[in-house]
Amino acid sequence: MFVKKKSCHLFFLMLVFICYSLAPSVYAGETGWTEKKLGKVSVRATNAAAKKNWPRAIKYGEQMLEASTVLDRPGDARYINFLKNLNRYYDKAGRLIEVGSRVKKGYSLAKEYLGLTHSTTMMSRTLYYKFVISQKDYYSAILLVLENIDIAEKNTNESYKLLHYLKQLYSLYGVTGQLELEEKTILKYLTKNEQIYGTYDDDKNYTKTIWVLAQNYCRQRKLDKFKDIIIKHKLQFKCILPKP
Numbered sequence: 001m002f003v004k005k006k007s008c009h010l011f012f013l014m015l016v017f018i019c020y021s022l023a024p025s026v027y028a029g030e031t032g033w034t035e036k037k038l039g040k041v042s043v044r045a046t047n048a049a050a051k052k053n054w055p056r057a058i059k060y061g062e063q064m065l066e067a068s069t070v071l072d073r074p075g076d077a078r079y080i081n082f083l084k085n086l087n088r089y090y091d092k093a094g095r096l097i098e099v100g101s102r103v104k105k106g107y108s109l110a111k112e113y114l115g116l117t118h119s120t121t122m123m124s125r126t127l128y129y130k131f132v133i134s135q136k137d138y139y140s141a142i143l144l145v146l147e148n149i150d151i152a153e154k155n156t157n158e159s160y161k162l163l164h165y166l167k168q169l170y171s172l173y174g175v176t177g178q179l180e181l182e183e184k185t186i187l188k189y190l191t192k193n194e195q196i197y198g199t200y201d202d203d204k205n206y207t208k209t210i211w212v213l214a215q216n217y218c219r220q221r222k223l224d225k226f227k228d229i230i231i232k233h234k235l236q237f238k239c240i241l242p243k244p
Helices: 002-031 035-050 054-071 077-092 096-113 119-134 138-153 159-175 179-197 204-219 223-233
Strands: none
Touching (some): 035 054, 035 077, 054 077, 077 096, 077 119, 096 119, 119 138, 159 204, 179 204, 204 223
16 A cells, blocks of 8 residues: 555656646746747847947847746856847937846846856946946946946956946046045046056146045135145135035
8 A cells, every 4th residue: 555655756856747747848838939040139139239220229129038038047157148248229219228127137137147257247347337327327427437447457458447337436426426435536537547647737638637635625615725725726616615
């Protein structure tokens, strides 16, 4: 009796295993998506993008993502890459705002499954940054720039990128009124700038940054530092503050 029950259990387990194994292929068959069909659509999307035909690239990109949803899992590299490509097509078409939730999803998946420094993650982060800036979500933008800075600081070959990210960061701190962090980041930017280029008061970027620093000192009412920087760089700028 025990042997018969054991045999029944084994048969049941085998049946469940077989059904589970076949389920994805059956479901994929029901939707009509196959690897061969996906491959053809992928080529069409790539060709359309190469010709900068963004409406057509979006059309086939949407189909690619639909197929990948059936054939892959959300954490699979192919699905994440298709999502990144489709979001990029929308960006090129000037329609990134239409797919904001997918842009955020694409970056979250890439970050979780591919890592911060993967090329797909880097592009997904750029797209998400563009979206949050368009929405004036500056605090989310700050977090993304901080990630870029952390990556750049660990790579000795990315000094120029680091300068760019530091400039983005101090601008965002200024917009959000985080004046102490803005000051700290400006000083870090100037130090890095001098390490790379040297100190040139006739350099437009350098001079502009000095102006921003002077304005920062004024807004923080650090008048001694404001006076020093005005004299040192011969700036024609007065600090006029509202009465407390």
